Amino acid sequence: MSIIKQFPYEWQVGVRYTRAGKRSGRNSFISFISMISVAGIALGVAALIVVLSVMNGFQKEVTDRLMSVLAHVEVFDTRGAMPNWQEQEKAAYANPQVKAVAPFVETQGMLLNDETMRPSVVRGVLPQQEAKVSSVAGQMKQGQFASLTPDSFNIVLGIDLAKALGVTVGQNVTLMLEREPRAGDSLNSMVMPRMRALKVSGIFEAGHNELDASLAFVNMQDAEQLLMLDGPSGLRLRLHDMNQAPQVARELKASMPGELWMRDWSRASASWYALVQSQKNMMFIILSMIIAVAAFNLVSTLVMSVTDKQADIAILRTLGASPFSIMKIFMIQGALVGLLGSALGVAGGVLLALNVGVIVPFIEGLFGLHFISKEIYQISAVPSDLHWLDVAQIGLIAFGLALVATLYPSWRAARVKPAEALRYE
Known part of the structure; x- marks a missing residue:
């Protein structure tokens, strides 16, 4: 008082x-x-x-869980392929925020098993380098991520995608990709898609329904053959601080050579x-x-x-x-x-x-x-x-x-x- x-x-x-x-x-x-x-x-x-x-x-x-599979920053070449990716990798490492870099090829296709068909995002990677930018290798439920060797045409599926297709390790699925029209094709001719049989060598679980139900991995060289590319689509970057991704993307856009465009994780997951x-x-x-x-x-x-x-x-x-x-x-x-x-x-x-x-x-x-x-x-x-x-x-x-x-x-x-x-x- x-x-x-x-x-x-x-x-x-x-x-x-x-x-x-x-x-x-x-x-x-x-x-x-x-x-x-x-x-x-x-x-x-x-x-x-x-x-x-x-x-x-x-x-x-x-x-x-998203970041266990998604990259902090993705670097794409506007020409569709990046044959000089090793030089671009060195240029990316020049930024002090860049912790790891891995090349990749990414496309959209249809996976088929018997009469079941599911749309999927197929990502071609080098398993050893991919392990530096994502945690997929540690999320394997069946098989090994290292089984994605060159010319093996193995595929690793998300657990929900594998369940939807009704396949497990050791079985085959068919990848159907769109084929670009050729010079000799007439306007009225039907353009048949390209198809390739792939062997399921592993199943992963990221813990995110969208990723587990649509994402699949193959070896990068196999993906280049399937898409007839002379190099990867781009680079996947892991940063020391993921919150700096938009700023780092702008810095890399200015510092890296070539016609490139960047996509950081906040833009890739903007709707969510x-x-x-x-x-x-x-x-x-x-x-x-x-x-x-x-x-x-x-x-x-x-x-x-x-x-x-x-x-x-x-x-x-x-x-x-x-x-x-x-x-x-x-x-x-x-x-x-x-x-x-x-x-x-x-x-x-x-x-x-x-x-x-x-x-x-x-x-x-x-x-x-x-x-x-x-x-x-x-x-x-x-x-x-x-x-x-x-x-x-x-x-x-x-x-x-x-x-x-x-x-x-x-x-x-x-x-x-x-x-x-x-x-x-």
Whole structure:
């Protein structure tokens, strides 16, 4: 109390009104409503922190799985092939952010087995160098990634693609590729696709449905023969910091020789990240409404407080307090409630977000539930990735809404006329 007495009287009165002594049932009721407002703000803040942390966790989990197969930056030659890829590799390594480089050939085709046909992305790679830029070699469920040797015409399939085709290691599939029309072909003649039988030598599981259901690997030299190219399509780059990919792509565009175009991972997965971001934004808005409702409960609390304290306001006005000072008293009262609710919500939300891995299994075991289906999400535990910037933004928004909620009751308190307030006292 000695510390509080050193503050201006507006603070002293505002803190006292916030504590709302127990001398009357009405004061106790106002205090109870204030605590409800604190609890509402705290619950809304905690819920928003936990939900955003879980969504960040899912995004990080999926990103890690995407990046286990996708390159941070892909460099393509506009001529369709890059016969001097070793020179371009040296030029790429000149950038300090480039950690590893691997050549590749990529095309789209159809894989057939009996009457089953599936579209696929066929990527030709050198297994030893591919292992430097992706984690496919460590994701093999059957067979070996090193089985993609030159002239073997082996193929490694994603696990969902293999299931869809009904094949396993040792069986054959047929790759059907579009054939470009030749000079002697007439306009009305049917251009038959090129077809090649390939032996399934391995099956991988990246943990991402789109990749597992559409991606296949062959040896790069075999892919060059199939596509009749005199070199790889381009280079796949792994960076020290994947978040620098757009900037590194621009730098490589300026520093590497030849007519090249670059594609970084953020552009390759732009639609997926836009979807995730829109979902996060919608969830943020929806849960912010909970905080707003709780914050604006302060309006009713402060209106009741102003009505109950009219005599006190009149006495303060007759003692020389200005309307602004009266307004400040009730703004302080509401701000303290908002600050307390925000602080409790941040503390509770951070504690829950950091212990999701412990709390969720406990709830699942207690009620016999299972929140995450491994068959659908490819993960068995609820992930959580707490971002302190999100925590700061949520706390500030909750406190800001509480301040806005104090404006009308405080303005109403400042308009109380002393003579009318004391008429029936």
